[in-house]
Amino acid sequence: MMKKLSGARIVIEALIQENVKVIFGYPGGAVLPIYDELFKQNKIRHILVRHEQAAVHAAEGYARSTGKVGVVLVTSGPGATNTVTGLTDAMMDSVPVVCISGQVPTHMIGNDAFQEADIVGITRPCTKHNYLVKEISKLAESIHSAFHIAKNGRPGPVLVDIPKDIQTFETKYGGKKHTKSFTFYKPNTKPSRDTIVEFVNLLDKSKKPIFYVGGGVINSGSRASLYLKKLLKITGFPCTQTLMGLGATPTSDDQFIGMLGMHGTYEANLSMNKSDLMICIGARFDDRITGKVSGFSPNSKKVHLDIDASSFNKSVNVDLLIQGDLSKILEMTLKYIENKKISFSKEKISAWWIQINKWRAKNCLSYKNSRSVIKPQYALQRLDFLTRHLDPFITTEVGQHQMWAAQFLTFNKPKHWMTSGGLGTMGYGLPAAMGVQIAHPKDLVIDVAGEASILMNIQEMSTIKQYRLPVKIFILNNRYMGMVRQWQELLHGNRLSESYMDSLPDFVKLAESFGATGLRVNKPGEMDDLIKEMIKIKGPVICDVVVDPKENCFPMIPSGSTHDQMLLGPNDKLEGEISEEGMVLV
Amino acid sequence: MAESHSKHILSIMVDNEPGVLARVVGLFSGRGYNIESLSVSEVDSDKFLSRVTVVTSGTKNIIDQIKAQVRKLIPVHNLIDITELKSFIGKELILMKLDIKQKTVLEVHKHIKNIGAKILFEDKTTIIIEFSGTPTEISGLIKKMKVYNIVELTRSGLVSMALGKDYIRR
Numbered sequence: 093m094m095k096k097l098s099g100a101r102i103v104i105e106a107l108i109q110e111n112v113k114v115i116f117g118y119p120g121g122a123v124l125p126i127y128d129e130l131f132k133q134n135k136i137r138h139i140l141v142r143h144e145q146a147a148v149h150a151a152e153g154y155a156r157s158t159g160k161v162g163v164v165l166v167t168s169g170p171g172a173t174n175t176v177t178g179l180t181d182a183m184m185d186s187v188p189v190v191c192i193s194g195q196v197p198t199h200m201i202g203n204d205a206f207q208e209a210d211i212v213g214i215t216r217p218c219t220k221h222n223y224l225v226k227e228i229s230k231l232a233e234s235i236h237s238a239f240h241i242a243k244n245g246r247p248g249p250v251l252v253d254i255p256k257d258i259q260t261f262e263t264k265y266g267g268k269k270h271t272k273s274f275t276f277y278k279p280n281t282k283p284s285r286d287t288i289v290e291f292v293n294l295l296d297k298s299k300k301p302i303f304y305v306g307g308g309v310i311n312s313g314s315r316a317s318l319y320l321k322k323l324l325k326i327t328g329f330p331c332t333q334t335l336m337g338l339g340a341t342p343t344s345d346d347q348f349i350g351m352l353g354m355h356g357t358y359e360a361n362l363s364m365n366k367s368d369l370m371i372c373i374g375a376r377f378d379d380r381i382t383g384k385v386s387g388f389s390p391n392s393k394k395v396h397l398d399i400d401a402s403s404f405n406k407s408v409n410v411d412l413l414i415q416g417d418l419s420k421i422l423e424m425t426l427k428y429i430e431n432k433k434i435s436f437s438k439e440k441i442s443a444w445w446i447q448i449n450k451w452r453a454k455n456c457l458s459y460k461n462s463r464s465v466i467k468p469q470y471a472l473q474r475l476d477f478l479t480r481h482l483d484p485f486i487t488t489e490v491g492q493h494q495m496w497a498a499q500f501l502t503f504n505k506p507k508h509w510m511t512s513g514g515l516g517t518m519g520y521g522l523p524a525a526m527g528v529q530i531a532h533p534k535d536l537v538i539d540v541a542g543e544a545s546i547l548m549n550i551q552e553m554s555t556i557k558q559y560r561l562p563v564k565i566f567i568l569n570n571r572y573m574g575m576v577r578q579w580q581e582l583l584h585g586n587r588l589s590e591s592y593m594d595s596l597p598d599f600v601k602l603a604e605s606f607g608a609t610g611l612r613v614n615k616p617g618e619m620d621d622l623i624k625e626m627i628k629i630k631g632p633v634i635c636d637v638v639v640d641p642k643e644n645c646f647p648m649i650p651s652g653s654t655h656d657q658m659l660l661g662p663n664d665k666l667e668g669e670i671s672e673e674g675m676v677l678v
Numbered sequence: 679m680a681e682s683h684s685k686h687i688l689s690i691m692v693d694n695e696p697g698v699l700a701r702v703v704g705l706f707s708g709r710g711y712n713i714e715s716l717s718v719s720e721v722d723s724d725k726f727l728s729r730v731t732v733v734t735s736g737t738k739n740i741i742d743q744i745k746a747q748v749r750k751l752i753p754v755h756n757l758i759d760i761t762e763l764k765s766f767i768g769k770e771l772i773l774m775k776l777d778i779k780q781k782t783v784l785e786v787h788k789h790i791k792n793i794g795a796k797i798l799f800e801d802k803t804t805i806i807i808e809f810s811g812t813p814t815e816i817s818g819l820i821k822k823m824k825v826y827n828i829v830e831l832t833r834s835g836l837v838s839m840a841l842g843k844d845y846i847r848r
């Protein structure tokens with residue numbers, strides 16, 4: 093005989109069935125029954141964050157570094173509304189997260205009860221799906237569906253809102269297997285064979301091809317990365333990656349020509365612009381990538397491989413669409429190439445590589461180093477050099493430091509780079525690093541931060557202390573919201589409206605007050621010692637790297653411009669005024 | 679290069695669960711798509727399915743994007759673009775209340791009969807008529823009846839069906 097369980101207990105049992113090991117959360121009145129059940133078991137570890145936004149980012153970091161679903165538990169009202177930024181972030185970057193929120197009891201819904209918020213209404217546009225569980229009989233089904241939806245197809249966040257009375261009601265629960273038909277959601281993952289044939293034909297014909305690789309490859313799993321690596325090797329084609337795609341294949345590979353987009357490399361953006369065949373794999377022609385759409389890669393045939401049909405022809409029209417799971421598409425492609433014994437002539441693309449290498453020779457990421465002041469790029473180059481052998485997990489905040497990290501760090505494995513791409517959420521990096529560290533307790537986890545961003549979730553130092561997470565925080569402290577200042581210099585007559593970071597804390601003392609180690613460096617000559625010491629210290633460290641306040645991030649494609657209108661350095665002037673159309677772009 | 683906009687009738691089969699209409703409508707408003715007409719009602723009470731008919735317009739790219747986005751909604755079972763099928767019918771229902779104090783009842787009755795509308799209710803001062811037809815016929819009716827004093831009217835929004843063997847699968 094199946095025993096009757098309370099709703100709260102069913103939540104815990106269902107999470108165990110979903111193989112959940114860790115949840116990130118914060119208690120409150122409307123989830124107390126669930127917290128009570130958490131207390132009575134020892135299969136699931138609860139990490140108490142200090143702000144619900146951080147719980148979601150931590151779950152994102154956990155998910156992105158493991159490929160598993162990240163789980164969040166929060167209370168109703170303010171607890172739930174605090175998750176909105178995190179959920180939106182997970183939505184934009186396709187991160188599988190399940191967020192369980194408490195709700196006022198069903199009979200009080202709609203009454204403006206204490207700590208009531210219509211979180212299902214609020215999060216409808218920023219989740220892949222959400223549920224309000226109004227009957228205990230639907231509880232198990234909703235939770236299992238949430239996991240199913242979060243991780244299948246294009247991943248994303250799912251919220252399950254559970255009123256407090258539902259948590260106390262009782263019903264039978266026979267496990268996931270015996271939970272009656274949950275969602276019919278079953279995205280198409282298998283590509284059609286005809287499109288694969290056409291795809292290989294295009295690959296075979298091209299003289300100026302380029303692989304444009306996004307985060308979808310990483311989401312599809314390690315097999316997708318492996319197959320892509322193989323395809324790169326067989327074809328010899330150049331490869332560029334988006335901010336989300338970094339590490340999908342090793343960025344130290346010779347065929348990798350750098351990140352593309354607004355702060356991408358000269359060679360990557362020009363190759364996109366001049367190519368005759370663009371192979372977009374798991375990316376979405378985001379506006380940071382395309383620049384001005386009408387001038388985007390005007391002469392190329394475009395192939396788009398993606399699991400999400402709504403990504404096709406959204407901003408850029410493509411010639412061949414292949415819908416399906418990327419690892420399946422790539423596997424079928426490789427098999428077809430092998431069966432038909434197609435070999436790709438390296439000669440056909442040799443002129444293209446000569447051209448690309450000329451662009452490469454511009455050395456677009458070079459900067460003028462200094463002996464007296466630390467250049468942020470230099471700090472990151474040293475960080476990369478001194479940590480690469482440890483394959484660190486890197487998270488970032490948002491701003492110039494994020495772009496420099498993308499440009500200067502090496503990513504040789506997928507799932508080692510966690511940054512807020514689509515939403516650009518300042519405050520993402522520190523909690524994300526916590527989540528990563530929880531999943532990989534022995535590994536080196538570094539949050540490359542800006543001094544402005546880090547303050548947005550600095551309270552998480554307390555969580556870091558509590559769980560003894562040896563997260564390293566590498567602040568490129570330029571005393572400015574650098575990215576904002578850069579745009580103001582470029583587009584707003586150098587009027588630095590509210591972008592100076594006054595009254596910053598002493599980050600060393602701040603670290604100490606949270607029981608962490610604080611280190612500061614001012615001189616380029618001391619950079620290496622600081623990094624070595626940071627790695628050596630077993631616990632959490634905040635490094636206050638005092639860098640040049642006025643350095644800007646190049647190359648840069650000003651908004652509303654095309655890939656061949658890049659600014660390469662501080663002395664590169666805009667050609668004429670930025671168009672009105674460009675000025676209004678974000 | 680101005681791309682041409684065209685009108686599309688989308689028939690969407692959804693789970694009849696709370697919030698499902700908000701998902702569909704929210705998607706349209708959130709992404710800036712146009713809704714010209716909307717009608718929704720449960721059509722299968724055993725399987726709890728509702729059928730939503732949305733009339734929208736846009737360039738081919740936008741329409742394709744709308745369809746792909748709607749299909750992504752979890753409670754959406756199926757979507758067909760009726761306008762893309764060989765042939766279809768589309769009908770709307772209108773109820774109209776006229777103020778007949780000024781005119782002779784006889785004249786109004788004659789007019790209504792000619793048009794093919796039905797009288798649902800009548801008293802000394804007002805008359806409610808019902809008419810179903812294509813959107814063009816409905817607009818025509820409204821125009822004609824303007825000579826009387828239309829005090830209120832309500833339209834159901836378009837419902838539509840393809841002819842022959844094309845039909846929306848559950």
Ligand SMILES: Cc1ncc(C[n+]2csc(CCOP(=O)(O)OP(=O)(O)O)c2C)c(N)n1
Nearest residue numbers: 491492493518542543544545572573574575
């Ligand atoms: C939550 C949030 N608010 C505002 C912004 C806009 N924004 C983008 S970058 C940036 C400045 C970041 O400054 P800092 O963290 O010091 O990084 P830096 O650019 O100086 O490296 C701001 C305010 C944002 N991305 N996120």
Ligand SMILES: [Mg+2]
Nearest residue numbers: 542543572574
């Ligand atoms: Mg800064």
